[in-house]
Amino acid sequence: MLTAIAVRGRAAHKAGAALEPFSFQRREPGEKDVVIDILFCGICHSDVHQARDEWGGASFPMVPGHEIVGKVSRVGSRVTRFKPGEAAGVGCFVDSCRTCPSCKEGLQQFCEGKLVFTYNSAYPDGSPTYGGYAERIVVDEDYAYKIAAGLPLDRVAPLLCAGITTYSPLRRWKAGKGTKVGVLGLGGLGHMAVQLAASMGAEVTLLSSSRAKEADAKRLGAAEFACTSDPRAVSLHARRFDLMIDTVSAPHPINDYLGCLARDGTMVLVGAPAEPLEVGAHALVLKRRQLAGSLIGGLAETQEMLDYCASHKIGAEVEVIPASKIDEAFDRIVKGDVRYRFVVDAGTI
Numbered sequence: 001m002l003t004a005i006a007v008r009g010r011a012a013h014k015a016g017a018a019l020e021p022f023s024f025q026r027r028e029p030g031e032k033d034v035v036i037d038i039l040f041c042g043i044c045h046s047d048v049h050q051a052r053d054e055w056g057g058a059s060f061p062m063v064p065g066h067e068i069v070g071k072v073s074r075v076g077s078r079v080t081r082f083k084p085g086e087a088a089g090v091g092c093f094v095d096s097c098r099t100c101p102s103c104k105e106g107l108q109q110f111c112e113g114k115l116v117f118t119y120n121s122a123y124p125d126g127s128p129t130y131g132g133y134a135e136r137i138v139v140d141e142d143y144a145y146k147i148a149a150g151l152p153l154d155r156v157a158p159l160l161c162a163g164i165t166t167y168s169p170l171r172r173w174k175a176g177k178g179t180k181v182g183v184l185g186l187g188g189l190g191h192m193a194v195q196l197a198a199s200m201g202a203e204v205t206l207l208s209s210s211r212a213k214e215a216d217a218k219r220l221g222a223a224e225f226a227c228t229s230d231p232r233a234v235s236l237h238a239r240r241f242d243l244m245i246d247t248v249s250a251p252h253p254i255n256d257y258l259g260c261l262a263r264d265g266t267m268v269l270v271g272a273p274a275e276p277l278e279v280g281a282h283a284l285v286l287k288r289r290q291l292a293g294s295l296i297g298g299l300a301e302t303q304e305m306l307d308y309c310a311s312h313k314i315g316a317e318v319e320v321i322p323a324s325k326i327d328e329a330f331d332r333i334v335k336g337d338v339r340y341r342f343v344v345d346a347g348t349i
């Protein structure tokens, strides 16, 4: 019988409850496991959606957090990719079935067997998973990422979700030189989408409900900015974009933004509001537009994105906070008062 590792973290004990100190156990590392002493964990809007059970089906106590970076402190006897002392990252999932067609194609996020999310999920034996608002995590090395030197680790943490969630659709729908990309919403995901799309050579327009974000949008790489609270500003971009990345976390009038797509353009939803969006058929039909969705990215693509960001010196803009301020950060995220990612200093857990 394996012993377990005692870990302190922060947990919500019921939907919408404050995050409180919480002690729990992680498995003793098996031969393919690494133990990562967490340094930083980003706060994704999905953490808020889940801790407040806005998507339904949440399990408590919940230790959120899936933008994890830290230092490897122990490795199992058959670990080959990591050594103690090295930086490592963990994203939104910590295991999958490894045998289904999606896993075999490197699209583990769409595993048709058992996808094990980093938190608010369960291992195949039924025990709950706990996320990165914690001192350490134990993970199979196949589901951990290498972190190249060059960027401060607090700025790397948000890449594990916000980075890959925007990188993946930009690659799949071929953002690059000669393409016009619209990014809707300048929050955690949006500010990564702008930087990444601009670095790939696309001409980027940022559409935001907050006029005050114009200077930041341009500094991050947007050529143009439109304030969505002014319908005229949006209509100036009618039939313009080849690709739009919609990162908005709350209900919004998507037909207005579909109208900004050129003929054959694609709107990719990455934002996941709890409520359905109302789509008018004409907004799609008249210009053969496409409405798509995208979910994080697979293991290989996430590693590719981390290496891309290291070589292009792309990181998140972060506000590092102590664990005692997570509740306040959740409230500020919902109000749109985040520039542009809160990151928990795990040393304060």
Ligand code: NAP
Pocket (backbone or CB within 6 Å): 043, 044, 045, 046, 047, 049, 161, 162, 165, 184, 185, 186, 187, 188, 189, 190, 207, 208, 209, 210, 213, 247, 248, 249, 250, 251, 252, 269, 270, 271, 272, 273, 294, 295, 296, 333, 334, 336, 338, 340
């Ligand atoms: P965030 O930092 O809160 O950013 C969301 C942005 O949406 C805000 O900054 C704001 O931008 C805009 N917004 C929010 N409420 C709005 C409203 N009522 N009307 C218009 N605009 C509004 O959140 P995030 O961490 O980037 O996450 C965004 C969404 O993506 C969340 O729903 C999250 O769950 C989801 N997500 C999905 C995936 C995936 O794999 N598909 C991965 C991670 C996160 P402006 O102020 O610029 O308007």
Ligand code: ZN
Pocket (backbone or CB within 6 Å): 044, 045, 046, 047, 066, 161, 162
């Ligand atoms: Zn996330």
Ligand code: ZN
Pocket (backbone or CB within 6 Å): 096, 097, 098, 099, 100, 101, 102, 103, 104, 108, 110, 111, 112, 113, 114
């Ligand atoms: Zn699978």
